[in-house]
Amino acid sequence: MWVGPRVTTGGVDGSLEVSRLPADAAMDRYAAGDDAAFSTLYDLLAPRLYGYFLRQTRSGDLADDLTQQTLLKIHRARGQFLPGAAVTPWAFAIGRRLLIDSLRRHRREVTPNDDDDTFERVSSDAPSADELVAAQETAHRIQRALLRLPASQRVAFELVKQEGLTFAEAAETLGTTVAAVKLRAHRAYEALRGILGDVLQNEGPPPT
Numbered sequence: 001m002w003v004g005p006r007v008t009t010g011g012v013d014g015s016l017e018v019s020r021l022p023a024d025a026a027m028d029r030y031a032a033g034d035d036a037a038f039s040t041l042y043d044l045l046a047p048r049l050y051g052y053f054l055r056q057t058r059s060g061d062l063a064d065d066l067t068q069q070t071l072l073k074i075h076r077a078r079g080q081f082l083p084g085a086a087v088t089p090w091a092f093a094i095g096r097r098l099l100i101d102s103l104r105r106h107r108r109e110v111t112p113n114d115d116d117d118t119f120e121r122v123s124s125d126a127p128s129a130d131e132l133v134a135a136q137e138t139a140h141r142i143q144r145a146l147l148r149l150p151a152s153q154r155v156a157f158e159l160v161k162q163e164g165l166t167f168a169e170a171a172e173t174l175g176t177t178v179a180a181v182k183l184r185a186h187r188a189y190e191a192l193r194g195i196l197g198d199v200l201q202n203e204g205p206p207p208t
Contacts, residue, residue, distance in 0.1 A: 027087035089172035157188035
């Protein structure tokens with residue numbers, strides 16, 4: 001997943017510091033009191049958070065609500081953000097707690113809705129109707145297979161393969177070790193390959 005170019009920031013003495021991803025650099029500025037940086041942070045985090053929530057809940061309204069709640073929590077806790085830290089795993093950890101609380105509160109099991117059109121359309125090169133149908137069926141097959149996995153494996157796989165987090169970021173999000181995330185993601189991949197070998201034949205396992 002594309003996460004943007006790294007941004008090199010300057011130290012207080014004018015020297016160059018370690019390059020930062022755009023979201024991390026924006027959060028550094030926002031935590032330091034630059035209110036305008038929140039717009040950049042929102043644009044970088046909101047789509048990824050929304051996609052994660054949508055896959056977990058299958059509800060566009062709930063995904064949007066959880067995205068807004070997560071960003072509001074980030075706003076309120078910006079004074080607690082450690083400059084130089086990575087904002088993405090922090091944001092996903094906040095979002096995951098909100099998701100768990102929401103599902104407990106609603107006390108309902110969310111299942112995929114085959115009527116939902118959640119696929120991103122590319123206007124410059126629109127696929128044919130047959131390609132759209134095939135892509136939709138493939139996505140539903142993957143989602144159904146993911147729902148059969150233990151929650152710990154499914155979430156680890158989704159954070160690494162679908163959200164583009166590194167193993168370290170996923171471990172920080174889940175409050176576990178890098179080794180545990182690697183093991184869960186690998187087991188999820190092996191299970192999915194057994195179910196969807198034809199779909200995953202061009203997909204490599206999560207990087208180690």
